[in-house]
Amino acid sequence: MTDTIAKRESDPVQSVPGVIVRFAGDSGDGMQLTGDRFTSSSALLGNDLSTLPDFPAEIRAPAGTVHGVSAFQVRIADHEISTPGDAADVLIAMNPAALKAESSKLPLGATIIVNTDTFDERNLKKAGYATDPLHDGSLSAYTVYEVPMSSITLEAVAGLGVKPRDADRSKNFFALGLVSWMYTRPVEPILEWITTRFGRTPLVAASNEAAFKAGHAFGETAELFASPVEIRPAALAPGLYTNITGNTALSWGLIAASRQSGLPIFLGSYPITPASDILHELSKHKEYGIRTFQAEDEIAGITSALGAAFGGHLGITTTSGPGVALKGEALGLAVSLELPLLVIDIQRGGPSTGLPTKTEAADLLQALYGRHGESPLPVLAAKSPSHCFDAAIEAVRLAVKYRTPVILLSDGYLANGAEPWLLPDVDSLPTIEPRFSTSPNDIDEEGQPVFHPYLRDPETLAREWAIPGTPGLMHRIGGIEKEDVTGNISYEPDNHERMVQLRAAKVAGIADDIPEVEVEGDLDADVLVLGWGSTWGAIGAAVDQVRATGGKVARAHLVHLNPLPRNLGEVLKGRRSVLIPEMNLGQLTKVIRAEFLVDAQCVSKVQGQPFTVGELVARIEHAIGGLG
Amino acid sequence: MTDTIAKRESDPVQSVPGVIVRFAGDSGDGMQLTGDRFTSSSALLGNDLSTLPDFPAEIRAPAGTVHGVSAFQVRIADHEISTPGDAADVLIAMNPAALKAESSKLPLGATIIVNTDTFDERNLKKAGYATDPLHDGSLSAYTVYEVPMSSITLEAVAGLGVKPRDADRSKNFFALGLVSWMYTRPVEPILEWITTRFGRTPLVAASNEAAFKAGHAFGETAELFASPVEIRPAALAPGLYTNITGNTALSWGLIAASRQSGLPIFLGSYPITPASDILHELSKHKEYGIRTFQAEDEIAGITSALGAAFGGHLGITTTSGPGVALKGEALGLAVSLELPLLVIDIQRGGPSTGLPTKTEAADLLQALYGRHGESPLPVLAAKSPSHCFDAAIEAVRLAVKYRTPVILLSDGYLANGAEPWLLPDVDSLPTIEPRFSTSPNDIDEEGQPVFHPYLRDPETLAREWAIPGTPGLMHRIGGIEKEDVTGNISYEPDNHERMVQLRAAKVAGIADDIPEVEVEGDLDADVLVLGWGSTWGAIGAAVDQVRATGGKVARAHLVHLNPLPRNLGEVLKGRRSVLIPEMNLGQLTKVIRAEFLVDAQCVSKVQGQPFTVGELVARIEHAIGGLG
Amino acid sequence: MTDVAIPKTTPKDWASDQEVRWCPGCGDYSILTAVRMLMPDLGVSPENTVFVSGIGCASRFPYYMNTYGVHSIHGRAPAVATGLAMARPDLDVWVITGDGDGLSIGGNHLIHALRRNVNVTILLFNNQIYGLTKGQYSPTSEVGKVTKSTPFGSVDYPFNPISLAIGAEATFVARTHDLDRQHMIETFRRAHDHKGAAFVEIYQNCNVFNDGAFDTITTKSNRGSMLIPLEHGQPVRFGEEGERGVVLGPDGRASIVDVADVGEDALVVHDETASDSTLAFALSRLAAGPTMPTPVGVFRAVERPDYGAEVTAQLETARQRAGNSGDLAALLRSGATWEVAGR
Amino acid sequence: MTDVAIPKTTPKDWASDQEVRWCPGCGDYSILTAVRMLMPDLGVSPENTVFVSGIGCASRFPYYMNTYGVHSIHGRAPAVATGLAMARPDLDVWVITGDGDGLSIGGNHLIHALRRNVNVTILLFNNQIYGLTKGQYSPTSEVGKVTKSTPFGSVDYPFNPISLAIGAEATFVARTHDLDRQHMIETFRRAHDHKGAAFVEIYQNCNVFNDGAFDTITTKSNRGSMLIPLEHGQPVRFGEEGERGVVLGPDGRASIVDVADVGEDALVVHDETASDSTLAFALSRLAAGPTMPTPVGVFRAVERPDYGAEVTAQLETARQRAGNSGDLAALLRSGATWEVAGR
Numbered sequence A, B: 001m002t003d004t005i006a007k008r009e010s011d012p013v014q015s016v017p018g019v020i021v022r023f024a025g026d027s028g029d030g031m032q033l034t035g036d037r038f039t040s041s042s043a044l045l046g047n048d049l050s051t052l053p054d055f056p057a058e059i060r061a062p063a064g065t066v067h068g069v070s071a072f073q074v075r076i077a078d079h080e081i082s083t084p085g086d087a088a089d090v091l092i093a094m095n096p097a098a099l100k101a102e103s104s105k106l107p108l109g110a111t112i113i114v115n116t117d118t119f120d121e122r123n124l125k126k127a128g129y130a131t132d133p134l135h136d137g138s139l140s141a142y143t144v145y146e147v148p149m150s151s152i153t154l155e156a157v158a159g160l161g162v163k164p165r166d167a168d169r170s171k172n173f174f175a176l177g178l179v180s181w182m183y184t185r186p187v188e189p190i191l192e193w194i195t196t197r198f199g200r201t202p203l204v205a206a207s208n209e210a211a212f213k214a215g216h217a218f219g220e221t222a223e224l225f226a227s228p229v230e231i232r233p234a235a236l237a238p239g240l241y242t243n244i245t246g247n248t249a250l251s252w253g254l255i256a257a258s259r260q261s262g263l264p265i266f267l268g269s270y271p272i273t274p275a276s277d278i279l280h281e282l283s284k285h286k287e288y289g290i291r292t293f294q295a296e297d298e299i300a301g302i303t304s305a306l307g308a309a310f311g312g313h314l315g316i317t318t319t320s321g322p323g324v325a326l327k328g329e330a331l332g333l334a335v336s337l338e339l340p341l342l343v344i345d346i347q348r349g350g351p352s353t354g355l356p357t358k359t360e361a362a363d364l365l366q367a368l369y370g371r372h373g374e375s376p377l378p379v380l381a382a383k384s385p386s387h388c389f390d391a392a393i394e395a396v397r398l399a400v401k402y403r404t405p406v407i408l409l410s411d412g413y414l415a416n417g418a419e420p421w422l423l424p425d426v427d428s429l430p431t432i433e434p435r436f437s438t439s440p441n442d443i444d445e446e447g448q449p450v451f452h453p454y455l456r457d458p459e460t461l462a463r464e465w466a467i468p469g470t471p472g473l474m475h476r477i478g479g480i481e482k483e484d485v486t487g488n489i490s491y492e493p494d495n496h497e498r499m500v501q502l503r504a505a506k507v508a509g510i511a512d513d514i515p516e517v518e519v520e521g522d523l524d525a526d527v528l529v530l531g532w533g534s535t536w537g538a539i540g541a542a543v544d545q546v547r548a549t550g551g552k553v554a555r556a557h558l559v560h561l562n563p564l565p566r567n568l569g570e571v572l573k574g575r576r577s578v579l580i581p582e583m584n585l586g587q588l589t590k591v592i593r594a595e596f597l598v599d600a601q602c603v604s605k606v607q608g609q610p611f612t613v614g615e616l617v618a619r620i621e622h623a624i625g626g627l628g
Numbered sequence C, D: 001m002t003d004v005a006i007p008k009t010t011p012k013d014w015a016s017d018q019e020v021r022w023c024p025g026c027g028d029y030s031i032l033t034a035v036r037m038l039m040p041d042l043g044v045s046p047e048n049t050v051f052v053s054g055i056g057c058a059s060r061f062p063y064y065m066n067t068y069g070v071h072s073i074h075g076r077a078p079a080v081a082t083g084l085a086m087a088r089p090d091l092d093v094w095v096i097t098g099d100g101d102g103l104s105i106g107g108n109h110l111i112h113a114l115r116r117n118v119n120v121t122i123l124l125f126n127n128q129i130y131g132l133t134k135g136q137y138s139p140t141s142e143v144g145k146v147t148k149s150t151p152f153g154s155v156d157y158p159f160n161p162i163s164l165a166i167g168a169e170a171t172f173v174a175r176t177h178d179l180d181r182q183h184m185i186e187t188f189r190r191a192h193d194h195k196g197a198a199f200v201e202i203y204q205n206c207n208v209f210n211d212g213a214f215d216t217i218t219t220k221s222n223r224g225s226m227l228i229p230l231e232h233g234q235p236v237r238f239g240e241e242g243e244r245g246v247v248l249g250p251d252g253r254a255s256i257v258d259v260a261d262v263g264e265d266a267l268v269v270h271d272e273t274a275s276d277s278t279l280a281f282a283l284s285r286l287a288a289g290p291t292m293p294t295p296v297g298v299f300r301a302v303e304r305p306d307y308g309a310e311v312t313a314q315l316e317t318a319r320q321r322a323g324n325s326g327d328l329a330a331l332l333r334s335g336a337t338w339e340v341a342g343r
């Protein structure tokens, strides 16, 4: 469906530059869906936007509890933005627990819309309220709108023949209707979507539609609210856009890389939050020649992908931190076999099971070093939801060109967060050449032509890749140390050292094949903020904000974490302060310090939540003031 | 058996300070056993000694091939030594392949004793000799003794009723007899040992005895050799000694730690070279209350040990690099559960299957970082075969005291190498207090006594440890993030950050509970050699040698690799050059550079072989000369 | 277990203070209730009871029991429990797992625990779906199942958990379901009382991602005609009036007949204690999935030495043989030693 | 496999240039010879053949075949092979594994490959010991076995690999041994020709660490009385003169009788194609270990869709349904899109 946004014919309304809305309710209240719809309709209006889903690990945690609250934050703007915003302007709280969990994060003066029907004694108690916050004055710093969402929804659907319990389930559509009215979002796309989505259960569709319309009407008629406001389309680069999450972009990037390389995708994966959606997405697209294999565990996920890679497919495995921890031994085998393989780690809160549905970026050192022996491999990290597309292609390019496993890092924030994406021209995507061997490449002692699987390209040090089915190139490879060139088993001391060094040199040499890191902001500033991964948006916004108020600061962001860009040492040299914001205790910081002997300092946040811009601004200004 | 060495009554013989003997032959030739016996009889004579077994991964690789050669090097001395020596003074080569594999490593002037019976055309060709080295002059730089060992052995056992093929199997005892004569080793202990070891097969015992005696007699009568020489007892510290390998010392250390803590050992392990011998040793000693469990895989090895630890046992798992790679996820769980657990990694050549029977020390970064999320744990490394005993006790002490998994690193060189060990006074071993919780430790909201498993000792930050069976202290723990103090599931952002930091602080705080690192040699030298693990012996010898020839150099050796000793920064400060010899590409070097921003340089060797003293001397002198 | 009198408890004593966090309507609730109701009857105490689980909705179970508990990592509960049960034969160790946890990632630990006959009681909550990760198919999902990871239907042939357990040398194998509390309680009791590894498959409804998967056989109205109760020593028959029964063919195959057609004497008599596991296996093949008449109850219950007890016995023997319980100084001197005299 | 004529080969064409590195006298040699002798008969070419193995003595096998080969990591060969066979249904994929590799660390991958019916031919070299790590007991070692890790005898009850495979829904299950080349060749041929996962247990002598483990049944002089050859459609009988046979009891249990006592008609007739796996299971229970009369040959050979083929068919269907073979630009536009006009 392609819509060109026509100016809506309606009364001229006041325009605001943007708003941050947060929907919060029980895990069963459909907040993710509500937020998602609000986002989509804003996307169609041409706003820039950024989302932050935030939900517990339980499927439907007990109703009314604070730990069971599921929230979805979306920021929409008429200008370019790169974060979902530090705190909401408007909170929709479906029950006391949601209010309890969320209200303390709100800035003073924020708007709160509550579903008063849920504010009974039982729910207040469950949420841990001793007194009713709607009446005890504790919310006096906010603008509170009390709306009996449940009962109006019930009324609205009365007559459709829906059971009262089912009717109550539509109250999120009431909320969506109300907020859509407040921000003059178009009605039709949502109604259409309801029809398609709930097509198989017409009663549910009808009920949701009625609730949505009731919410919209309530805004218009209740005279409770100020007039609706508008957020104009953002002045984005021209072209065709879609709203995309990191996991979808990553999946599509893999499909693109498959097309560009001619290698069919084999995905060996075991479900795990927040990576499962890539498995889901890829398994939908079999017409692209994609084989998805839900393996018995993570080890079978990676080893099956390695088997497929041996067979000439694009072997991929997707997982999160606990899965990577299980794949270490097989990754070592892939390093030793020197076959292309892509391992995608959608990081989440750790250690151990940790916080499965929350974001974190504490798997970097595991990605770099989580294997025995010297087993170097390239590591990359995506920086925004849509960048996952490019990062996937780049990771595949390196894996195939250099015959190496590659780890691509993303995280829960990117995976589930969404933003508008200017669709690339598919014909301008880079070509990836598998360059399979097709004939003997060497001469044996008796002068006969032979195939030596570990003969290398002198420039890239990539080895030859001959796939089964190729006549005359039969060969055996394995995890025991191999003789240089022939690949036969060898325990010879000098050969081992040579092979260890060749494998290291091959990966290190990739530095010549990747872009230099760019410095932005005040290029020669004393203070440089070095980032990696999903901190990109928040760092950018923070640097802009500091500079807007006169502070001098530079920033650089790494996509390639191993090897590092050739110019990075140069970029860091001579700065008074190098700050590295990380959602861990300082993992890139360790790498940078060791590599460049620069006194880089980590700005650490390990809360299962992305950095806010405010947090970073404070730390940057501190550093500029010579204090950090 | 305790022997006090009485001066032997024999003709006065010439005394030499020491000798390095290397036995080499087919994997089926019994070279390891021969070397071992020679070592033992030298131990009983009071020599200091050090051994280096060196064998292929195949059980009995094809006879006569160079890759199938199995060697055992032993150095015996009348003074303190710390390495098996850079190269052999005497090589016993049982066949052409052994000569081929070993002769290039010999210093000019070395002695070679060959079994001429094996030097036929077929064997020469198998070994890759175009001409017979015994006759083509290629060995002119060595003193070569040609002994028809097989045929003399055959003669010697004739009449015992042994089949010729079996008789030939005794030729290693001939060699042992000959070398025992050359170095005036006592005959009786070996004869006794033959009787015991081969008691169940009297024919084999008789045949080996006859061969041994024949070898001894051959030395005495053949007039081929110079007079035998003697190596006097070394002036070691007084006390009772035994000859011990690293793996045995480690096993005994664990038994000692079990005694000192009162915690019965539970070993969950999956066999892997070169760690299996610890499983074997511990499974012999059930009278110490030791449970050994040969698990279905490495993951079951560690998780069963963790289950036993929950039950109040001393949970241990032993493995090598590939096994640690599999244990990463479970280690993360142990970090999260905060239970004592000991993971022992006997490192071998990597990556992947690598060089299973060769030594390497390239698992340090995996030990430090091979898990997802922030999951810090203490890491220690043993430095000599006998030090494995102390290191095991220290590792258990930290694990129990701080309720944490600990990784103890050893390697193939320490594991199989042997040295004399002055037996410790068992009563002076440190006591380890498990301090189980036995009663409620907190008060709940209603003022009732409760047990909170994550209440911490304010000093050590160690949590409470209550074991099943304790009434009233029932509690549940798991890998999901836990609420501080109560241990209940919590997804709360601030709590997560607090827990991440508490776990980190607990491990970091151990620095206050470990000895400072000692500097030896020229304390204020410009050049400091920093070591870890099994490089200890070679570094010590190299530093001594450099200083003996007037070079100024200091050395320090780390046993604790995480946290690092408090004074290490001080020790490194102001050195012109910090050299870190490592059997990897610079793993500790990375850690030191990141931590102290010191331009430490790795002296790397990754050949599956330990450093020679000569290699280190060269690098140290280079550095002293301002060149490194 | 000790001889000391165990204080009487009520189901409430076995409930922890933690709020149960499953979806409303989930079958896990009724299993939890059954276990809590059973515990006071078992003559055991909370402090000597440990629940060990992996990861999944089912695996949250230990948090809700006022006993010791470990919520470990995905698939590893049988291994954790093996270590605990070996180290502490005095404890009652339960394993809670799911069809993904126990049969997919944890399949190997499960079959090894069964063959070793480790003294643990294993409850496998089979909902034929991955609940906690929001609905992918599992190793027990039927061919053709459409899930998030199989939008065009699964092509994986499923395990029959009962057959697998029997093939893995299990000594106790049973099946029950979440809609029959009394049957669950009796089955769990039998499993608990069994020395060695007891394996119980529980058909459990996941009302969010696989609702009604077992309705064809487990609902009150269908049970009579679709569940085949196994009773030791009794001919295997079922149906509202007991009108149907099971016979073994000449090739060992079990099949369903009308009793009227063959006569009661032709029916196979269930023998859960048969040393040969073929009968139990034959019965396990009757239903390829929970849409056909399905046996429930105890398929197999035979005696074989319990692993932890055997291991502990070896320790005792070694202690007696050694005549000491581990003299460290003697150990250090057990090899060849020599004295270096003082100077 | 293609229709193009495959050039004729000899066993030598299937031997790689690498020296075989097993111990002299190891049973692995004769298995290697059997495989090399069989290959020219199979109508396949070396370049379309892949041997995948784990780690262990047995797992060195691929190096010695002049085909494509992967010597992977311990226990993972079935998973590596699953990926390869799914991606490349045109290849002949063999898995070589040991009793440790395939049943201890790799047990889970094995049973999952079997249930999925992945098109691979699995040869499990069962020497009832860990060879490469120098002699620890394995999951098939008998109770009481003294090894390096069990100096006082093992207390682990072993797997019966045939029973386990049948319990895991295998479609082809067979047993052979290293002393009978012809039997090996015939068994491997059947396994190879089977569509889907074929599992073959090979009793293999490790003359260094477990010498003679199978002598009671496999030596020339014992074979006649101790091996029970399974032949499809034939009554199961054995003995030098065929004087003994196998009957099924009323409880399905298989037992050995003198044919003279019961008459030939009482013997069970082997049906490897029986849709119900009970008969194969019953036969697998006859011998608890290789010291009792032991069935060899094909226990079970039934048809079920092969996994790789099913997966590939779904791709084809999707391509046809989509009417394109993956238009990337269309994919990128498949969600809601909007145009931002140029300024």
Ligand SMILES: Cc1ncc(C[n+]2csc(CCOP(=O)(O)OP(=O)(O)O)c2C)c(N)n1
Residues within 6 Å of the ligand: A270, A271, A272, A273, A298, A322, A323, A326, A353, B329, C055, C056, C057, C058, C059, C074, C097, C098, C099, C100, C101, C102, C125, C127, C129, C130, C131, C132, C133, C138
């Ligand atoms: C190592 C690892 N891999 C994957 C996951 C993600 N995961 C959690 S539960 C689960 C499967 C749950 O299914 P099941 O065992 O059937 O339990 P249920 O939720 O249905 O009760 C998966 C794949 C994980 N937590 N850890």
Ligand SMILES: Cc1ncc(C[n+]2csc(CCOP(=O)(O)OP(=O)(O)O)c2C)c(N)n1
Residues within 6 Å of the ligand: A329, B270, B271, B272, B273, B298, B322, B323, B326, B353, D055, D056, D057, D058, D059, D074, D097, D098, D099, D100, D101, D102, D125, D127, D129, D130, D131, D132, D133, D138
């Ligand atoms: C991850 C890992 N764990 C352990 C080992 C050590 N290992 C190598 S082979 C082997 C077992 C071999 O036994 P089996 O599979 O029966 O093969 P066999 O040698 O008897 O042919 C073990 C434990 C390893 N290489 N990798």
Ligand code: SF4
Residues within 6 Å of the ligand: A059, A060, C021, C022, C023, C025, C026, C027, C028, C057, C058, C127, C131, C132, C205, C206, C207, C208, C209
């Ligand atoms: S997802 Fe299914 S199994 Fe999990 S708690 Fe909800 S209903 Fe139960």
Ligand code: SF4
Residues within 6 Å of the ligand: B059, B060, D021, D022, D023, D025, D026, D027, D028, D057, D058, D127, D131, D132, D205, D206, D207, D208, D209
């Ligand atoms: S150890 Fe045993 S199985 Fe391995 S090669 Fe030697 S004889 Fe064969």
Ligand SMILES: [Mg+2]
Residues within 6 Å of the ligand: C056, C098, C099, C100, C125, C126, C127, C128, C129, C130, C131, C138
């Ligand atoms: Mg499930």
Ligand SMILES: [Mg+2]
Residues within 6 Å of the ligand: D056, D098, D099, D100, D125, D126, D127, D128, D129, D130, D131, D138
């Ligand atoms: Mg074996």
